[in-house]
Amino acid sequence: MSTLLNGRTTQWQRLLARNSWVLGVWLLLGALIVWYSTLIPVFGQFQIVSISKNSLPLIYLAIGQAIIVIAGGIDLSLGSLLLLGNVLAARFMDEQSLGVVFLVAVGVIVGLALLNGLTGYVISISGVPDIVVTLATSYIWSGLALWILPSPGGGTAPEMRWLFTGSPSGIGGGYGLPILMIVVPSLLVYFVSRHTRTGLSLYAIGSHPVAARLAGLNVRQAKIVSYAIGGAMAGLAGLATVAITGTGDPRFSVGATATLNSVAAIVLGGVALTGGEGSVLGVVATAVTLIMLNPILTAMGIDSNSAQVIQGVLIAGVMMFGGLAILLRERRS
Amino acid sequence: MKVLSKLFALLLVLALAVTGCAAPPAPVADGGSSAAEAPAETSGFTVGVSNTLVGNGWREQMICAIKAEATASGVVDKVIVVNRNGGPTEQIADLEGLISQGVDAIILNPTDRDGLNAVLEAAIAQGIVVVAVDQAVTAEGAYVVTNDQVAYAQNGAEWLFEQLGGAGKVAEMRGIDGVPADTDRHNGFMAALANYPDIEVVAETFTGWDPSVGAQQTLDLITTQEIDGIWTSGIDYPAVEQFTTANLPYVPIVGADNNGFVKQLLELAGDGLVGAAVTNPPAIGAVGMSIAIDALTGNSPSLVTTLNPEVIATGDTAGLEALYAPDQQPGWSTYVNIAPYTHYNGSADVSACKGPGE
Numbered sequence: 001m002s003t004l005l006n007g008r009t010t011q012w013q014r015l016l017a018r019n020s021w022v023l024g025v026w027l028l029l030g031a032l033i034v035w036y037s038t039l040i041p042v043f044g045q046f047q048i049v050s051i052s053k054n055s056l057p058l059i060y061l062a063i064g065q066a067i068i069v070i071a072g073g074i075d076l077s078l079g080s081l082l083l084l085g086n087v088l089a090a091r092f093m094d095e096q097s098l099g100v101v102f103l104v105a106v107g108v109i110v111g112l113a114l115l116n117g118l119t120g121y122v123i124s125i126s127g128v129p130d131i132v133v134t135l136a137t138s139y140i141w142s143g144l145a146l147w148i149l150p151s152p153g154g155g156t157a158p159e160m161r162w163l164f165t166g167s168p169s170g171i172g173g174g175y176g177l178p179i180l181m182i183v184v185p186s187l188l189v190y191f192v193s194r195h196t197r198t199g200l201s202l203y204a205i206g207s208h209p210v211a212a213r214l215a216g217l218n219v220r221q222a223k224i225v226s227y228a229i230g231g232a233m234a235g236l237a238g239l240a241t242v243a244i245t246g247t248g249d250p251r252f253s254v255g256a257t258a259t260l261n262s263v264a265a266i267v268l269g270g271v272a273l274t275g276g277e278g279s280v281l282g283v284v285a286t287a288v289t290l291i292m293l294n295p296i297l298t299a300m301g302i303d304s305n306s307a308q309v310i311q312g313v314l315i316a317g318v319m320m321f322g323g324l325a326i327l328l329r330e331r332r333s
Numbered sequence: 334m335k336v337l338s339k340l341f342a343l344l345l346v347l348a349l350a351v352t353g354c355a356a357p358p359a360p361v362a363d364g365g366s367s368a369a370e371a372p373a374e375t376s377g378f379t380v381g382v383s384n385t386l387v388g389n390g391w392r393e394q395m396i397c398a399i400k401a402e403a404t405a406s407g408v409v410d411k412v413i414v415v416n417r418n419g420g421p422t423e424q425i426a427d428l429e430g431l432i433s434q435g436v437d438a439i440i441l442n443p444t445d446r447d448g449l450n451a452v453l454e455a456a457i458a459q460g461i462v463v464v465a466v467d468q469a470v471t472a473e474g475a476y477v478v479t480n481d482q483v484a485y486a487q488n489g490a491e492w493l494f495e496q497l498g499g500a501g502k503v504a505e506m507r508g509i510d511g512v513p514a515d516t517d518r519h520n521g522f523m524a525a526l527a528n529y530p531d532i533e534v535v536a537e538t539f540t541g542w543d544p545s546v547g548a549q550q551t552l553d554l555i556t557t558q559e560i561d562g563i564w565t566s567g568i569d570y571p572a573v574e575q576f577t578t579a580n581l582p583y584v585p586i587v588g589a590d591n592n593g594f595v596k597q598l599l600e601l602a603g604d605g606l607v608g609a610a611v612t613n614p615p616a617i618g619a620v621g622m623s624i625a626i627d628a629l630t631g632n633s634p635s636l637v638t639t640l641n642p643e644v645i646a647t648g649d650t651a652g653l654e655a656l657y658a659p660d661q662q663p664g665w666s667t668y669v670n671i672a673p674y675t676h677y678n679g680s681a682d683v684s685a686c687k688g689p690g691e
Contacts, residue, residue, distance in 0.1 A: 040433045040435070043433075054425065151513075152420075241422055247421060295427075295430035
């Protein structure tokens with residue numbers, strides 16, 4: 001700490017040191033994109049749109065997971081909430097007017113925020129570990145999703161698809177909107193988490209809940225807020241999914257994969273699973289990175305079965321590298 | 334010190350990024366050369382394959398059949414397989430990845446009937462031949478190759494009801510509730526049943542297409558009630574094994590073209606086993622490849638191809654022996670040669686699972 005706070009280090013060095021991991025993962029993503037562009041015959045608008053729009057659901061889910069983990073929790077139900085948001089949207093937006101579609105979209109985001117806020121409330125009053133409660137709710141939400149939409153189907157308005165994918169048909173649009181849909185929600189959550197009293201209290205309770213309570217913070221409220229933000233982001237991810245595919249898909253495996261990927265993305269993005277540390281901005285880069293791994297490995301001509309192994313080894317490798325960095329840091333200070 | 338270690342971390346990440354960037358000159362060269370060659374009219378094709386169910390024997394055999402047919406055709410240079418578990422979201426990303434790689438044709442087993450249409454139509458608009466196998470898509474201009482699942486159940490059930498002389502108690506052992514193939518098969522079964530008023534369905538189970546579940550259900554059925562015949566949705570050889578286990582006389586049974594079942598039909602015929610193998614070939618992937626090649630070389634195949642299931646039953650020993658593949662696992666689907674579409678050399682080529690240049 002002393003090196004950080006004394007006058008000899010410049011503002012620039014401090015900023016760099018604080019955000020080295022975030023900067024690192026963004027540089028890694030940049031390098032991956034450049035590399036990918038050399039692996040395929042043409043790299044243009046189609047590819048940029050493809051990567052950015054396909055990343056949207058995971059980006060949203062990972063941002064939500066990041067906020068919950070920063071506040072000291074973990075949410076295994078986010079993928080199921082994505083399913084729920086997806087099928088609610090597909091079921092009730094199908095062949096409706098734009099006004100209804102808009103209301104359903106708002107309803108999904110607010111509704112899932114309330115539902116997951118309730119989960120946060122249950123966790124904080126019951127004292128049951130987050131992982132247990134959210135594992136239970138994950139089954140409830142995916143069961144509910146199957147009840148709302150028993151088999152894949154439904155639809156949405158072209159405007160909805162346009163908003164997330166840049167094209168009313170979900171493909172062939174410009175990259176402006178998909179990138180905007182990455183940037184705006186990410187920066188919004190980043191701002192709330194770093195520059196508001198509520199946001200900073202999330203870091204405080206995640207870092208040391210007892211100290212936070214003694215300092216006069218409302219720990220229960222912060223917990224509920226973190227889960228509500230997670231729910232809202234899962235709702236947004238569900239909307240992005242219906243925009244990309246144009247249908248709802250209630251299959252449990254889809255949600256389970258999404259949950260696991262969201263945890264992988266936050267760990268790679270520098271959010272400590274112990275809470276209180278990390279930034280939403282790094283998570284955005286790693287979510288895109290995870291989405292890009294598949295096309296890259298395929299383009300390299302790596303056999304699809306080995307691709308999964310390589311993906312796992314990469315995640316394990318980066319996580320161990322992160323652990324090593326922390327270990328080194330703790331030894332030196 | 335903290336700054337130093339953080340800078341160290343940053344440098345390592347950078348190094349990782351840079352090596353990542355510089356390491357692969359070989360793949361780059363590869364991509365470059367295949368990109369430079371304009372797709373020829375008659376050969377040198379690159380075909381992409383998209384599958385979203387991993388670890389399923391039927392799907393793995395489907396992919397191997399696609400590769401084997403590509404190799405046997407001699408006109409395909411490269412097969413790119415994208416194979417992972419997922420839903421429409423993942424498959425759309427995979428299909429866009431294949432389009433980005435500049436493939437000439439895409440063969441897919443779709444996760445959704447309508448959800449992939451936009452990306453498939455975009456591919457077709459770029460001149461890419463799109464072939465959906467096993468399950469249909471509604472995209473305009475896409476080729477669709479399916480096994481007729483209604484006929485699969487109907488033909489098999491009719492054989493069974495005839496075998497029982499039009500009267501008796503039967504069990505219907507289905508697959509997974511709500512899956513389109515299961516629904517179609519149930520409809521086919523019911524259609525056959527409508528013509529046989531004296532056939533009574535005394536049990537209906539869902540095996541989940543899981544051999545161990547199907548085996549347990551069969552054992553429960555045959556030891557607790559009187560059954561004259563069994564129709565299965567493909568969990569066949571585990572069901573037959575239960576009769577041996579329980580030391581009960583065999584009843585007529587309908588299954589799929591699984592190697593284990595075909596073997597039982599041949600070897601246990603002397604012990605009184607009577608049954609019918611109905612074909613539901615994963616080699617449909619090879620049919621898809623064959624149609625893709627036809628479309629690429631300007632032979633304009635028809636947009637819809639439906640394979641009619643064949644019933645190969647006890648009594649047709651030559652037919653069963655032609656199916657039986659002694660070197661393969663019990664779960665191997667034996668009906669691999671589908672005239673006039675496939676050109677490889679039977680189960681041996683398919684199980685080798687080699688695409689062009691592999």
